[in-house]
Amino acid sequence: MIVLKAADELDVMRENGRILAEILDRLVEEVRPGRPTQFFDALAERLVRDSGGEPAFRVFAGFPGTINASINEEIVHGIPTDARTLSDGDLFSIDIGIYRNGYCADAATTIPVGAVDAAVQRLLAVGEASLWKGIEQVRMGNRLSDVSHAIGSYVESSGFHVVREYVGHGIGKSLHEDPQIPNYGPPGRGVRLQPGMVLAIEPMVKTDALPTQTRGDRWTVVTGSGGLSVHFEHTVALTEDGVEVLTRGGE
Ligand code: MG
Numbered sequence: 001m002i003v004l005k006a007a008d009e010l011d012v013m014r015e016n017g018r019i020l021a022e023i024l025d026r027l028v029e030e031v032r033p034g035r036p037t038q039f040f041d042a043l044a045e046r047l048v049r050d051s052g053g054e055p056a057f058r059v060f061a062g063f064p065g066t067i068n069a070s071i072n073e074e075i076v077h078g079i080p081t082d083a084r085t086l087s088d089g090d091l092f093s094i095d096i097g098i099y100r101n102g103y104c105a106d107a108a109t110t111i112p113v114g115a116v117d118a119a120v121q122r123l124l125a126v127g128e129a130s131l132w133k134g135i136e137q138v139r140m141g142n143r144l145s146d147v148s149h150a151i152g153s154y155v156e157s158s159g160f161h162v163v164r165e166y167v168g169h170g171i172g173k174s175l176h177e178d179p180q181i182p183n184y185g186p187p188g189r190g191v192r193l194q195p196g197m198v199l200a201i202e203p204m205v206k207t208d209a210l211p212t213q214t215r216g217d218r219w220t221v222v223t224g225s226g227g228l229s230v231h232f233e234h235t236v237a238l239t240e241d242g243v244e245v246l247t248r249g250g251e
Pocket of ligand 1: 106107168169200202233
């Protein structure tokens with residue numbers, strides 16, 4: 001069941017989104033070679049708690065961290081640790097969720113660490129653009145799979161592949177609500193989009209088409225071939241005025 005949010009609920013979610021975007025921007029500013037992923041988790045947890053919130057991934061998923069810290073072939077759910085340090089040329093994906101005043105917000109981005117080559121820059125560009133292709137389709141009269149199709153068709157026509165095992169989702173009082181939002185598929189299917197829907201849209205884009213695998217830590221999801229992967233996510237709301245990106249940062 002899709003829970004539509006009332007105006008006063010959207011006000012809380014809007015504030016949470018703004019706070020989360022500021023925190024994520026802050027984390028991105030700190031990215032540099034030599035930093036362990038735990039550094040970012042500790043900073044993220046402090047900023048989340050200082051805002052009056054809690055780490056949503058801990059609260060709702062039992063994840064051992066405030067952020068997912070995933071590097072290179074790691075797609076999502078990388079566990080922050082002092083044992084893993086960023087290196088020049090890495091791709092560092094940060095996924096972060098906040099639970100504050102009874103509502104969640106969820107966002108992710110992938111940052112190049114130092115210099116990356118042109119092929120990697122292209123993967124980053126396609127991954128980020130695919131999120132915006134999806135967001136453009138969040139409008140009244142469209143169906144849910146119009147979002148999925150816009151993302152998937154753009155990614156595949158760009159020569160990359162979407163992760164099929166993990167999907168975007170409704171979000172509100174819980175981190176993961178209905179509907180599920182795959183990042184592929186035909187258009188024109190699923191529920192009609194309507195005001196009050198709040199969605200976390202989150203394409204994960206990779207260089208191979210193989211099934212994903214999960215490491216022995218039971219969290220870290222990696223590409224089948226060891227190829228690179230990127231992850232971009234925003235929490236967006238559909239209102240009578242159109243789509244609103246709640247987690248939009250300074251950019
Ligand atoms: Mg999410």
